[in-house]
Every structure is written in structure tokens, then in C-alpha cells.
Amino acid sequence: MSCLTYSQQxxxxxxxxxxxxxxxxxxxxxxxVSLWYNPTNASPDxxxxxxxxxxxxxxxxxxxQYAQEGHAYIGIGTFFSSTVPNYREYLQIQLTHKLEANxxxxxxFWISLLDSIDFASNNFGIGLSPNPVTNFSTQSILPINxxxxxxxxxxxxxxxxxxxxxxxxxGQEEYLTLGNFxxxxxTAFIQVGVNSSGGEGAYYFIDNxxxxxxxxxxxFPNIFSPNNDGINxxxxxxxxxxxxxNFTIVNxxxxxxxxxxxxxxWNGKCNNIECSEGVYFYICTFxxxxxxxxxxxxxxxxxxx
Numbered sequence: 396m397s398c399l400t401y402s403q404q405x406x407x408x409x410x411x412x413x414x415x416x417x418x419x420x421x422x423x424x425x426x427x428v429s430l431w432y433n434p435t436n437a438s439p440d441x442x443x444x445x446x447x448x449x450x451x452x453x454x455x456x457x458x459x460q461y462a463q464e465g466h467a468y469i470g471i472g473t474f475f476s477s478t479v480p481n482y483r484e485y486l487q488i489q490l491t492h493k494l495e496a497n498x499x500x501x502x503x504f505w506i507s508l509l510d511s512i513d514f515a516s517n518n519f520g521i522g523l524s525p526n527p528v529t530n531f532s533t534q535s536i537l538p539i540n541x542x543x544x545x546x547x548x549x550x551x552x553x554x555x556x557x558x559x560x561x562x563x564x565x566g567q568e569e570y571l572t573l574g575n576f577x578x579x580x581x582t583a584f585i586q587v588g589v590n591s592s593g594g595e596g597a598y599y600f601i602d603n604x605x606x607x608x609x610x611x612x613x614x615f616p617n618i619f620s621p622n623n624d625g626i627n628x629x630x631x632x633x634x635x636x637x638x639x640x641n642f643t644i645v646n647x648x649x650x651x652x653x654x655x656x657x658x659x660x661w662n663g664k665c666n667n668i669e670c671s672e673g674v675y676f677y678i679c680t681f682x683x684x685x686x687x688x689x690x691x692x693x694x695x696x697x698x699x700x
Contacts (some may be wrong), residue, residue: 400498404607406490406500406570411603412441419443419450422457428469431488434529434537434572439484440470442600446493458510460600463555468602469507471573474516474584476595481535487527490606494523496566501609501636501684502543503559504573508552508587509598516584516597518575520544521606522566537627541576548583554626555602556658557633559584561609561684573601607686610654615677618697621663630696632679640681641690644696647673662699672700 414429422440425433427450433439440457442450444466449456452466462468475482494500502521522539530537543560575582584597614633621628634640642659645651652665652675663670675696683690 399678406492406494406606407488407604409488410605411462411464412443412469413465415443415445415467418445420446421448422455422470424450424452425469425486431469431486431524431588434485434487434527434531435483435533435535436531437472437482437484437534439472439486442470443467457512457598458552460507460510460552463505463507463602465602468600469573470598470600471574472518472596472598473519474514474579474582474597476514478595479534481578482596483534483536483575485537485572487572489527489568490569492569492661493525494564494566494568494590495556496564497675499560499561499563499684500606501559501561502606503557503635504604505555505557505602506545506549507555507600508549509600510552510605511588512598513586513588513595513598514584515548515550515587515589516575516582517546517548518544518577518582519576519599519601520576521604522572522574522576523564524570524572525567527570528572534570536576536578537572539572539576544576548585550585550601554629554631556631556660558603558658560633561636561638571606573603573604605635611636611683611685613637613679613681613692615679615692615694615696617695618699619663620699621669622700628662630659630663632659634681636684637681638684640679643678644675644677645678646670663700670698672698674698
């Protein structure tokens, strides 16, 4: 695995939910995770490998998923069916310190769709506020400024996807909230199941949340195995602090077999036909936000079935 990295400081304490007050007592136990808290009357979930009561990792009451980092993650509902309009779940935390005015910060998080759920949606994101924003009598939308969100409907139940971006602070932000800050009318969704045990809504596992200086970090795996065993089936790039990313893969004869932008995800196919085992060459260009310049990285990928 090749990686380009500069310095990093995360302003979010307990960003991958490893620190606990106790092991989760079932799934709907957000109070078990240290420092994070539930700002409404809805029911976000906490999962940790130490739980033996349905809130475990990788097995839990609602599905099967390893943590993207460490041994824990959270689960948040982003949309419910029309029987519960604008139902939302959130988790909130105080940053290590207030943000600086007019400074550009980078943010990112990882998501994965719940196994036993009927819908998938877009709009999961990060909101910032100068003070805690809570309403313990509602299960609806909190009035918080959303600085970034996943615009696409993510359908993958097996793999984690990184969502990232940048924003310029006003200097008042000190609290961070995770969830969907858009109403049902402005949230896109599609049905992916029927009468699933997780219910008639959209719900995602969340892990490894970042907010801090715009470092540049681009990681390229050098091997993957698209054999549908649920492990390392797709080739993806991890990136923080970059924009305008373009990624091209060619075979040994220089023929292009894949092209992706921003969040490339290659399944080992070209024109819907499985590519043969072997070594492929990649070319990746992106804009380094920290240094405000364009960079190009190249390397090799080994495809094994």
C-alpha cells in the first residue's frame, strides 16, 4: 500500500468511538460511548466488540460489519418512511477547541449501509454550531448548519466509503453533530428491501470521523481480490485534503480499463466484463488543498481472484 501523508490533528475527541463509558447494553445505547451524546429523543445506536447484548462488532442485531478503524462504530437513521415524516437521528460532541475564523478546515467520515434495512438515502453529513443544539422532545430535524454531506445514495452493505470535503470557518464553531439536516422533500432515497428487521427507513454505520487542518493524505492499496467474498472486493482510494481527483487504470498494453472521479471504486471489471488476474498501472491526479497545487501519483495494482 502506498500513501502520501502530511501532518494531522483531529479536533474531534473519540473520533472512531473506541472510548466507552460501558459496553453497549443492546443497540440503542448511545450513552455507552464516551463524550458523544444524543441531542434529541430519537434512538441512534452504538456498536462495540465488547458488547454481548446485540450491539456487537462485527455481529449485531441489525447486521454484520467490521469497524473501519478499531473495534467500534455508531449507527444513525437518515430517513424513515412517510409514516414518520422527517424522522432523524443525531449524535453530537464538543470539539477540542473553537475553530479559527477564515481558516479552511477538512472534514471526513466513513459510511456503510445497514444489512437489514428497507431504504437507502443520501444527505448524511456533518453540522457545526457555536453551542449545543438539543431538543429532547423531538425526533425531527435539528436547526444546525450543515457544512458537508454525502450527495449520492450509498448502497454498499459490505464496504466502507469515505466522504470528505473542506469548508471555511466563521470562528464560532465549537460543537459537531452527525446526521441528516435536510427534510424528506430534499432527501433522495430508494427502496432496497421489503419488511427488513431494521425497519422502513435508511440507516448507516458511521466510523472514523475527522475535522482538522487540511492535510493531504492519499492512500492507494496495491492489491485487491474481486471474488465476491465480501473482503477487499473493490479497489478504492482513501483521501483527505484533496479535490478534483481523477483516477485511471490501464492494463499491460496501455488500454484503459477504468476511470473514476473524486471517490473512485473499481470492481475489477471493464465494460461489465471481469478483467483477468495480473498487474495493472494507475495514474491519479488531484488538487492538494493544503498547498493549492495539482499533483500526479502513479503506481501498480495487483488483481487476484
